Amino acid sequence: MATFISVQSKKASEVDLAKPLCKFIQQTYPAGEAQSDHCRAAEELNKLRKSAVGRPLDKHESSLETLMRYYDQLCSIEPKFPFSENQICVTFTWKDAFDKGSLFGGSVKLGIGAFQHIKDTVLSALNREPTVDISPDTVGTLSLIMLAQAQEVFFLKATRDKMKDAIIAKLANQAADYYGDAFKQCQYKDTLPKEVFPVLAAKHCIMQANAEYHQSILAKQQKKFGEEIGRLQHASDLVKTVASRYDEYVNVKDLSDKINRALTAAKKDNDFIYHDRVPDLKDLDPIGKASLVKSTSVVVPISQKFTDLFEKMVPLAVQQSLSLYNQRKADLVNRSIAQMREATNLANGVLASLNLPAAIEDVSGDSVPQSILQKSKSVIEQGGIQTIDQLIKDLPELLQRNREILDESLRLLSEEEATDNDLRAKFKERWQRTPSSELYKPLRAEGANVSNILDKAIQADGHVKERYQTHRDTISLLCKPEPELNAAIPSANPAKTMQGSEVVSVLRSLLASLDEVKKEREQLENDLKSVNFDMTSKFLTALAQDGAINEEAISVTELDRIYGSLTHKVQETLKKQDELLKNIQNAHQEFSKMKQSNSESNLREEVLKNLAVANDNFVELVANLKEGTKFYNELTEILLKFQNKCSDIVFARKTERDELLKDLQQSIAREPSAPSIPSQPAYQTAAAGGSKPAASTTPTPAPRTMVSSKPQPPARPPPPVISTANTPVSTATGATASPAPLPGSSAASTAPSQAQGPPYPTYPGYPGYCQMPMPMGYNPYTYGQYNLPYAPQMYQNPGQAPYPAPQQPGYPYPQQPYYPQQ
Numbered sequence: 001m002a003t004f005i006s007v008q009s010k011k012a013s014e015v016d017l018a019k020p021l022c023k024f025i026q027q028t029y030p031a032g033e034a035q036s037d038h039c040r041a042a043e044e045l046n047k048l049r050k051s052a053v054g055r056p057l058d059k060h061e062s063s064l065e066t067l068m069r070y071y072d073q074l075c076s077i078e079p080k081f082p083f084s085e086n087q088i089c090v091t092f093t094w095k096d097a098f099d100k101g102s103l104f105g106g107s108v109k110l111g112i113g114a115f116q117h118i119k120d121t122v123l124s125a126l127n128r129e130p131t132v133d134i135s136p137d138t139v140g141t142l143s144l145i146m147l148a149q150a151q152e153v154f155f156l157k158a159t160r161d162k163m164k165d166a167i168i169a170k171l172a173n174q175a176a177d178y179y180g181d182a183f184k185q186c187q188y189k190d191t192l193p194k195e196v197f198p199v200l201a202a203k204h205c206i207m208q209a210n211a212e213y214h215q216s217i218l219a220k221q222q223k224k225f226g227e228e229i230g231r232l233q234h235a236s237d238l239v240k241t242v243a244s245r246y247d248e249y250v251n252v253k254d255l256s257d258k259i260n261r262a263l264t265a266a267k268k269d270n271d272f273i274y275h276d277r278v279p280d281l282k283d284l285d286p287i288g289k290a291s292l293v294k295s296t297s298v299v300v301p302i303s304q305k306f307t308d309l310f311e312k313m314v315p316l317a318v319q320q321s322l323s324l325y326n327q328r329k330a331d332l333v334n335r336s337i338a339q340m341r342e343a344t345n346l347a348n349g350v351l352a353s354l355n356l357p358a359a360i361e362d363v364s365g366d367s368v369p370q371s372i373l374q375k376s377k378s379v380i381e382q383g384g385i386q387t388i389d390q391l392i393k394d395l396p397e398l399l400q401r402n403r404e405i406l407d408e409s410l411r412l413l414s415e416e417e418a419t420d421n422d423l424r425a426k427f428k429e430r431w432q433r434t435p436s437s438e439l440y441k442p443l444r445a446e447g448a449n450v451s452n453i454l455d456k457a458i459q460a461d462g463h464v465k466e467r468y469q470t471h472r473d474t475i476s477l478l479c480k481p482e483p484e485l486n487a488a489i490p491s492a493n494p495a496k497t498m499q500g501s502e503v504v505s506v507l508r509s510l511l512a513s514l515d516e517v518k519k520e521r522e523q524l525e526n527d528l529k530s531v532n533f534d535m536t537s538k539f540l541t542a543l544a545q546d547g548a549i550n551e552e553a554i555s556v557t558e559l560d561r562i563y564g565s566l567t568h569k570v571q572e573t574l575k576k577q578d579e580l581l582k583n584i585q586n587a588h589q590e591f592s593k594m595k596q597s598n599s600e601s602n603l604r605e606e607v608l609k610n611l612a613v614a615n616d617n618f619v620e621l622v623a624n625l626k627e628g629t630k631f632y633n634e635l636t637e638i639l640l641k642f643q644n645k646c647s648d649i650v651f652a653r654k655t656e657r658d659e660l661l662k663d664l665q666q667s668i669a670r671e672p673s674a675p676s677i678p679s680q681p682a683y684q685t686a687a688a689g690g691s692k693p694a695a696s697t698t699p700t701p702a703p704r705t706m707v708s709s710k711p712q713p714p715a716r717p718p719p720p721v722i723s724t725a726n727t728p729v730s731t732a733t734g735a736t737a738s739p740a741p742l743p744g745s746s747a748a749s750t751a752p753s754q755a756q757g758p759p760y761p762t763y764p765g766y767p768g769y770c771q772m773p774m775p776m777g778y779n780p781y782t783y784g785q786y787n788l789p790y791a792p793q794m795y796q797n798p799g800q801a802p803y804p805a806p807q808q809p810g811y812p813y814p815q816q817p818y819y820p821q822q
Contacts, residue, residue: 003203003250004149005196007142014054018046020088020648024081027641028319034312041309045073048309068303075300076308079315087645089113089652141185141192143295145200148178150293152207165221169214170290176207177289195249202246206255209238213259215287216266225266226276227284232263234281318539321551325535328555332563333528336570340521343574345620347514350581352612354588355605357511360504368486372608375615376478376485382622384479388468391625395461398632402454405639409646410447413440416650423657430664433656443646450639457631464624467617474614489611490604503590510584517577524569533562 021042029035052070057063081088090113155171183200186192216231239256270276314322351357358369368376413436420436477488535558542549 003199004152005145005199015049015090016046017049017090018042020090021045021081023644023648024088027644038310038313041313044309045077048073065303065305068301069306072301072303072306073309077310079317080310080313080319082316083113089649137185138191141182144178144182144185145196147293147295148175148182148200148203151175151178151291152203154292155207155210165214165217166288167290169211169218170288171292172207172211172214173287174289174291176204176211179204179207198246198249202242202250202252205238205242206250206252209235209242209255209259211287212238213255213262216262220266224276225270225274226278229263229266229270229276229278230281230284232259232266233278235259236263314536314540315543317543317549318536321539321549321554322535324551325539325555325558328559329563332559332567336528336563336567337525339574340525340570343577344518344521345616347518347577347581348616349613350585351511351514352609352616354585355609355612356507356584356588358608358612359588359591359605360507368482368489369608372485372611373482375612376480376482379475379478379615379618382618385472385476388475388618388621388625391622391629392465392468395625395628395632398629398636399454399458399461402632402635402639405636405643406447406450406454409639409643410444412643412646412650413443413447416653420653420657423661427664430667431660433660436653439649439653443642443649446642450635450642453635457628460624461628464621464628468621471614471617471621474610475618478611478614478618489607503587506587507584507591510580510587514577514580514584517573517580521570521573524566524573528563528566531562531566533558 018039022039025035025038025042029038048066048070052066057066083090151171152175155168155175158168158171179200183197183204186197186200212231212235216228216235219225219227219231236256236259239252239259242250242252243256270278357371417436417440424431424435477485480488535555538554538558539549539551542554
């Protein structure tokens with residue numbers, strides 16, 4: 001069975017995705033069916049995560065499908081939720097996939113908010129050094145390994161399907177090249193498990209042996225019997241190398257038997273029948289290559305069964321565009337309504353100053369005009385002076401509640417920021433996370449904005465109270481019953497009848513037209529408030545077509561289309577009112593000239609004017625106070641969300657802080673704590689000898705004891721030395737190999753200047769082969785090295801031959817002599 005290198009899944013800590021996502025959904029979407037659906041989807045996502053990473057997975061297609069669905073769902077929700085440290089803060093903690101829990105290991109655990117790695121890269125989302133399993137070198141090496149293994153799969157399938165030997169040879173030769181590239185990439189790196197290195201070297205040789213074997217079959221078919229023997233001999237040498245060095249990682253017995261049987265038969269036939277000359281390996285034509293694999297980018301969805309749990313939720317870019325559109329819409333509507341209300345207040349003020357319509361109704365001089373009675377009735381029905389007093393009394397309580405929520409939210413931020421600063425000052429560069437002062441800038445800006453709004457609201461409340469005190473007595477008079485109100489209004493001599501005069505008719509007609517304008521404005525205000533148009537489809541279309549949303553251009557165009565006719569009518573009412581007020585003032589001047597005036601009538605007219613003004617002030621004060629109450633209540637909801645946001649991020653930061661402190665404590669505990677030995681006195685150095693160099697003041701650490709779990713077998717024989725003569729390739733007999741450098745010698749500690757290939761017999765001049773060294777630290781020629789408590793340190797002068805390894809005291813067996821391979 002083929003041996004393949006697999007990468008273990010990263011072990012993740014438990015994370016509750018449902019809680020932060022549901023909180024964001026409840027804060028963003030109004031209560032209703034859509035909010036409930038989104039919250040249920042968040043619960044399903046949390047269950048999917050537990051199935052994918054919260055438990056050990058079986059090596060089965062269903063487990064792979066679960067992982068792919070989870071990955072696809074992460075990619076799907078990334079543009080729909082604002083995942084960041086200061087919005088939806090979700091901390092994922094995972095362990096290094098290659099970490100074995102060693103005492104002196106490096107950083108084996110890492111925690112971030114890490115959804116950005118889906119659209120960018122993992123490294124760009126990290127705010128500190130990544131674990132080795134996701135470092136660029138490790139990921140690049142793993143990519144090459146997976147490419148080589150994918151090519152080998154095609155080779156195995158071609159072999160099983162009994163395809164032509166020429167094709168199989170090319171597939172195997174290409175796989176050998178890929179394994180060689182992966183081998184070079186991972187040389188001199190200790191980030192991968194130790195068994196990866198020898199497996200890659202063995203696979204390189206095995207794939208090359210398979211290529212030579214199938215190419216030999218093709219040579220036999222072409223009656224090139226000498227080439228057949230040469231290729232089989234090379235394949236046999238390659239397999240022997242694997243068997244002698246890597247048999248504990250791969251089993252090549254079946255392949256070796258197959259090649260040797262073919263080689264024996266080919267030699268026998270050639271010796272007795274064909275007598276074809278066996279060419280040198282360097283004279284053989286290189287085997288072709290056929291690559292059926294390549295690295296491709298991941299295209300989501302990668303699961304064929306994927307269904308987006310948040311299909312009805314629009315992307316974050318659309319949500320932001322909708323928010324900006326709604327703000328533009330609200331500005332337009334509020335601006336139009338404000339213009340109409342200001343115009344209506346202006347008209348009421350002008351009429352009150354002219355005592356209209358009371359002036360043309362007050363013909364008896366001793367009764368309350370009908371318009372004043374209607375105003376009095378309206379004020380009484382709305383609660384009169386008591387309504388205003390209660391609304392004013394409630395404002396300070398609402399204000400105080402909002403102040404307390406804001407102050408408490410900012411206090412949470414300040415306390416956590418102070419703790420972060422203290423720990424940063426204590427651990428300095430080891431405290432590798434975003435400073436709280438930087439992270440909280442948006443929240444503090446939001447808090448400062450709310451504080452400014454509250455200050456302005458306090459000023460507005462003061463103006464309303466002053467205005468109320470100014471008109472309180474007149475409003476109170478307007479709330480009295482009709483007899484008391486009539487008694488409070490001075491009487492006057494009856495004015496001469498002007499009911500039939502033309503000027504009175506003109507004034508009544510103009511006032512009626514002005515009332516129609518007011519009613520038209522009320523309808524326009526309702527129309528402006530009731531218009532509702534969903535811009536989601538517009539923004540989704542723009543995002544799909546252009547990949548981005550030009551919100552301003554789209555919103556301005558649509559708002560003009562939707563509200564253009566209404567805003568035009570608003571402007572028409574403003575112009576019409578200006579003309580009517582001008583005509584009313586002119587007609588009133590004529591009316592005043594015709595009306596008989598005296599001091600009593602003037603006093604009566606002044607009181608009637610004040611009552612009309614009191615009504616207007618009552619209406620405006622009640623509206624202002626109700627708007628203020630609504631404002632404070634809505635601000636309370638906003639501040640509660642702000643407080644939740646602050647508490648959530650502070651909680652997340654505390655969790656991250658505790659995790660980082662735990663990692664730092666473990667890291668500090670792993671650091672060596674050998675005491676510093678004082679330097680040797682000069683007189684002791686001088687007494688030791690004249691020209692002898694002084695001993696180093698740096699203490700040499702004691703060698704670490706390597707405890708073997710089981711007895712080790714004797715060292716394996718060395719690889720064959722292949723002859724380069726113009727004869728069939730065969731193993732050399734009686735060849736003597738120089739011993740490998742001992743641990744600690746310069747040869748063992750110096751890496752070659754270039755990356756090398758896997759170890760196997762080398763033939764000068766033969767194309768397509770490169771020499772690769774043994775795995776670092778592996779020495780097949782030194783006996784007993786791995787059974788010792790620690791590797792012996794041998795020192796020698798430069799240029800001196802290495803000393804033989806000394807016999808270890810107490811070791812029950814003598815050192816075995818070196819026997820060359822037969």
